[in-house]
Amino acid sequence: MAESWSFLDTPEPNFKPLVVIELAKGTNEETIKWFNKRIVDKKANGGAQLLVKPVVTENGDENIYLVGASHLRLLLGAETVGLVKECHDNSMRTFTYSSRKTFKDFADDNHNFLTTAECQYIIKHELENLRAKDEKMIPGYPQAKLYPGKSIVRRLLTSGILVQIFPLHDREELKKLSHSWYGKVKVRYQPLDEIRCYFGETIALYFGFLEYFTFALIPMAVIGIPYYVFAWEDYDKYVMFATFNLLWSTVILEVWKRICAVVTYHWGTLLMKRQFEEPRPGFHGVLGVNPITGREEPVYSSIKRQIRIYLVSLPFVCLCLYFSLYVMMIYFDLEQWALDYHEENETNFSSLMLFVPSIIYAVVIEIMNRIYRYAAEFLTSWENHRLESSYQNHLILKVLVFNFLNCFASLFYIAFVLFDMKLLRQSLATLLITSQILNQFVESLLPYWLQKRYNKRMKKRMCSLKTDMDLSLVEQVNLEKEMGTYFGTFDDYLELFLQFGYVSLFSCVYPLAAVFAVLNNVTEMYSDALKMCRVYKRPFAEPTANIGVWQLAFETMSVISVVTNCILIGMSPQVNALFPDSKMNLVLTVALVEHLLLAIKFIMAFIIPDKPREIQIKLDKLEFESLEALKQQ
């Protein structure tokens, strides 16, 4: 590779801006100069060998820089990050510059070989891998300490000198994408490959899952409709529906793994080698030696972290869960009180009062959720995880458990303590439908409207600005830097997860839930697409091979739903009528059926292979080839 780097010494004429760097206003001149030099410097001198251009902001400040790279530089970067691309023989292989001719669609003048999302990912990776050499601090900021090997960008971010780095939208591509994605109202699959090219694998996989999940719900919805239309109340029909649901939910989750493997194989991320993860920006500790890399970096004792997790976070979460249950009990008391009040003196005021407890409870839950979210973020960051991934997993787990309780505790209480199936059905419907409508409004439509208003104001201001650059580009940069940041797919998956709970946990009581879920998801696809394309800053692509911890979360939910559905069926009057003499036999039968269903679930999950045969063969072939190559060496 050494000789290829030297090609880069000749400058490239055309500069295509890919990534935006925003520094804090009034950043030291010395720092800017040093940072710029490091970005454009040759690899041999410890630089990133990228291209930089300043942009004027609306106020005339010069604290925004566009970063680009030559085509060759990007290809070499693709090799560094280990991108996997399709070869002429349809197999997927790790891209290397020396073997570039063997790859499909590769031509020295074809600048579309790498998607813009990949180019931006490469630049982000190169910037983050700019490492301090012998600098002891960031020039101009003595308090921002550096040590050999420390990522410069991370230190700039943590010391507030670097405000943000974000990838630029490509207006041409975005237009095409949004046209084929949500431009036409027409029943068709989402353009997953195009989404992936533009937003990267993580987001494309979310939309893929959303679509798959919606299709998977359709059989449940179709079977559920006659229950509502004909008001079926036979226990055997309910049992059939519930059994179908339980086995179906196992099948869809297993099949998703297979589909996921197929899709990510063709995207190349299934084969992509896991890169060594850097410490996350917020991680701190005493300077030591990383046992894996041998590099100097902060280290933090894992035992201390365990203590913080198990002795502080865990009790805190338990306390919060208890508190949330306590609030729920108060809500039920209030509800009872309002009902009593209404019965005593039946006035307009008293019937209005009937709604008050629900409204108060909804508001309180919303407030609790937000406070808890802050607390969870604070605690998880205080736990001082070294890796972003383990930080995310701990945060997701904390938020998940709390949200699960908040959403479902009242339903569990109604079902298994009050035994009120009518109220359960009613609450389920209210919760499901209102939460879905509210979510779509708060998460997409409202921000979309706000963003549109802001854009108009901005454009007006822009007209007065004078610069020698392409005005539309300056305008674009200035607009996008003020857009909200998309914080990842967490909230989107959480929404789907809770929806899955509403559909599966009480499916035998309210078969219509699947219908609403399907309807919601169809519009959700459009509103999420709108959100991604119009409301938020373009996010950096994140290569991923699966939906990670969410797979586990959905599987756990489907196990819990076996238990709840069995109990619900056991409690139904029709089933009770079958065991007139002995409630004991009823309970034992229900327990037996439940265990059988659980056993079948686990066996099915075990038997269905996680990867389709063809993909497994391709993976094996690749492994075999690399073993053979090793032998030839």
Add this chain to the structure above:
Amino acid sequence: MAESWSFLDTPEPNFKPLVVIELAKGTNEETIKWFNKRIVDKKANGGAQLLVKPVVTENGDENIYLVGASHLRLLLGAETVGLVKECHDNSMRTFTYSSRKTFKDFADDNHNFLTTAECQYIIKHELENLRAKDEKMIPGYPQAKLYPGKSIVRRLLTSGILVQIFPLHDREELKKLSHSWYGKVKVRYQPLDEIRCYFGETIALYFGFLEYFTFALIPMAVIGIPYYVFAWEDYDKYVMFATFNLLWSTVILEVWKRICAVVTYHWGTLLMKRQFEEPRPGFHGVLGVNPITGREEPVYSSIKRQIRIYLVSLPFVCLCLYFSLYVMMIYFDLEQWALDYHEENETNFSSLMLFVPSIIYAVVIEIMNRIYRYAAEFLTSWENHRLESSYQNHLILKVLVFNFLNCFASLFYIAFVLFDMKLLRQSLATLLITSQILNQFVESLLPYWLQKRYNKRMKKRMCSLKTDMDLSLVEQVNLEKEMGTYFGTFDDYLELFLQFGYVSLFSCVYPLAAVFAVLNNVTEMYSDALKMCRVYKRPFAEPTANIGVWQLAFETMSVISVVTNCILIGMSPQVNALFPDSKMNLVLTVALVEHLLLAIKFIMAFIIPDKPREIQIKLDKLEFESLEALKQQ
């Protein structure tokens, strides 16, 4: 590596026999010559470049050959099979000839760098990788077809020309090993590393597991003793014991994974790359192209195999299980009849008759087990699995399920249908103790005695034989070729698995089971060691990183034992007395506790990492280094 192979052209003076090849008597001269030539031929000519020497048998036939290899050849072979060895810096790395100087204990004249087990494994691997070039058949045997790339040894084996290949015992080493293993009656750990050097990783891991499992049972045994001594019958003590047992069994199985990782890391097998598996000898199909290797080999449609598994094997197994249950019911009827008969006319004859049903049942079970084992082997081989490993897994699963039912069905019946705890305790004790004593006798002591007698006869005959070779070697080869073949660790693990069932399934009824299990396992270690060293042919070493499907089997058993123990406690009169009014509440409470225990089990299994931190760091370090090396290229 090309230049290293040329070193091999100079002949080595001293020949150390490692592996024995026995051809069928009266094998064609032409074939022998051809086969010998292929073994000694240069790599470049498609040979294995090993050394061969003929041996005279007791009858004077010349159909036995000793295979050896020069030290250099073995080192090159070690690189081919991908052995992992310890370096000077205490890290484990894949051995390559070019980097040999960096490995601990390596010296050009140190012939102990590779253990004899490793040398034999290498020779086996090289022999099995002798592939046909342009031969259409085995010379002299037109019916034994060959095609380019077909393993010659496999074809020789399937066409009956090659009777067996086995590694030779090393009498010196064996003496040392047996002395430190079972020579001294002294409480100490087993010499696992020595066992591994002599017998390979699979067998050493079995003995490691046996030892670990025995230690893990000690706490259960210690807690169980006072229950017996003081005849404790309080329900709370039983509940405590059962709860402890259930959580303990989860912990020990999780901890075993960690210990296994530590041990196999230091043996190098944790890091060893999985070699591409050849089709097993019995596999047949139409000649096609393997999609993974691109080589010509028989292919067999996976759908056909699935059909055979699910439409023939599965129903057959279910039928056998049903039949076994049916036989059990007859046994209980007979038992009842004998009891009635004894009550009616109390004579000596009638009290003898009481034992008849049990004896008949035991004999019938033994016969059924054997027939079923044959049927399972036939069916599994008819399923035509391509890989030995998948053949083994399917066979293990079939045998496991049937043995589980045969051993435990009667106990389940006594416990959950007859509700007779006293009979349960009595049957449990009888089954556990008799099976343990019988097993040790049939499996080790009897064959040991037979072998000893045979050896004496053989030695006498040997004295009359004349040969120019070292007589003791000839005697040894002739003795060993007649010894029984050790068919792998299957039966040994099965025995432990059933024992684990006796201990854990009904632990709250019979706390003393753990005590007997510990006592049995201590003697089992000695008798198994005797069996390995004295009774069987030395087996080829088989590198392995874990106990494979048995881990899953033990974990499944521990899940089932949660269910059985909860039911048993729920049925105990003490617990029943706690819920005098409502049996319903009792059942619900038991079900709740059971679900809680299961949830705790799964969470514990999830939280406890499968590899200790230090091993994980070492693995990560290696991966990081290989990624860095790839970047440097």
